[in-house]
Amino acid sequence: MSAQIETFYELIRRQGITRRSFIKFCSLTAAGLGLGPAGAASVAQALETKPRVPIIWMHGLECTCCTESFIRSAHPLAKDVVLSMISLDYNDTIMAAAGHQAEAILQETRQMYKGRYILAVEGNPPLNEDGMYCIDGGRPFVERLTEMASDAMAVVAWGTCASWGCVQAAKPNPTHAVPIDKVIRNKPIVKVPGCPPIAEVMTGVITYVTMFGRLPDLDRQGRPKMFYSQRIHDKCYRRPHFDAGQFVEEWDDDGARKGFCLYKMGCKGPTTYNACSTTRWNGGVSFPIQSGHGCIGCSEDAFWDKGSFYDRLTGINAFGVERNADEIGLAAAGLVGAGIAVHAGITAVRQLTAKPRDIKATTSDPTNPNAG
């Protein structure tokens, strides 16, 4: 491996891609990232001049759906381009190297590109039993992760595992799996949640970071604003049915056939930040709501622990009983109401049975010192 990496432009020109195609790709990417009319030129300039950025892609506790999603990016050119734009030096799922050869790449990259490579993390580290629940290359994953992160330029948290914890961190979380920002504290982290994240979102984030050498604008929760600043609900094509008050009440009713809003069926679109309703999936073919199923909120924190995917109101596990807020509230209000009825009854009985008492009239006091 040489320390002098060629630029992306040099690489694709060598592969026989025309400048015209290259400029087209730059425009497409700039539009996808929401960079505005001047964006295409800055994208082209970056790709022509900047050396490709080495990326180390590590896997912790995960299911590889992020990688699967990533390699299915819709635009075929975009996929090829992204894979050649970055120098994906290490990804244990799709790399050719194996064993010690693969392990050597990690150390080599870390030493040669100290502070210049990007660490992409799929999955998360379990902390219980000193991290023994995820052994990778003979060592706990958490050790390797923090080691590789210490010399990285920035860290990309792929998917809900790395961003929030996902299913392995769901209650009771026996392995104490934690999102990566709990163990990597001194590096900028961009969270790209979703189970998996949308392919175009992943390539978009990678493109931005490699082209401009910095993380995109992040929201309060560390997600790139360009893809996660609106809810599924805000851009849902079924939104007019929500506003009109037209809902699917049961899976096989008339409303379901007519494509009414899935709010009552527990759709988590109103609380889920992701780009599904705009970008959609599989080359813009569809997304869950378009297929007639509510959003399950897979890009949100602890979405496994928010009760049923098919309930509007979240179940609250209080006193070992699973009830939603309305059921708990109504029960509490009923109890208080009953208590007041009893209290009023006791008061009335005591008043009726009390012995009549003398009443001393108060005399008027026009100069009350306490009056405000």
Place this chain on the structure above:
Amino acid sequence: MAELTKLQGAIDSQGERAVSRQTVYVYETAVRLWHWINALAITVLGVTGYLIGSPLPSMPGEASAYYVMGYIRFAHFSAGYVLAIGFLFRLYWAFVGNRYSKQIFVPPVWSKLWRWGLVYELKWYLFLVKDPKKYIGHNPLGHAAMSSFVVVLIFMICTGFALYSQGTGNDSWQFALFGWVFSIWPNAQDVHTWHHLGMWSIVIFAIIHVYAAIREDILSRQSTISSIVSGERVFRDDFRH
């Protein structure tokens, strides 16, 4: 007869003179207005909020013909603004109003007399003491309940505006001011749940509030119901021991 024409107090048809009562002006106009506007806003918020969580039966026909959820949400958001602006005004009034206008914001837990009163009133509600005490403002137990209500109100305003900011977007002033709520609960689903529980705690507060107000009016020999209409607290007779 000539004497009677000069009489200021009330008499009955037989010429029996009524006794004058001690009356204190407690609740100023601004406080009373806030109370009733708040009550109305909370009623609208409670009903529409419930319907946002559990919507009405589905409307048939074309979507273009209806705006049911739209109107319900509009009513909820409008009432929310009324509540929030009213609360800011009430906070301001605590500074410029009379001494009783400050009460609900500052429970004097440091005062020994207040704590004694709190225990006494608790005993009164548990039927352990014979007579209630009279207070010009809130009695200590009611005072504590009111201050708790203020806390819930602040909680509802913060979570409410945070949820509202999801619609107005990351660049809105609502998100700038209340987006921190999502640092506590990253998943907005939790904020919905807590907002819901907050609503029910206000429902419970309202039930107790109305019951206690009516009961005190009868038993404590002081006015409460008419006081929040006229602002004046009338102290009736004392029991002789």
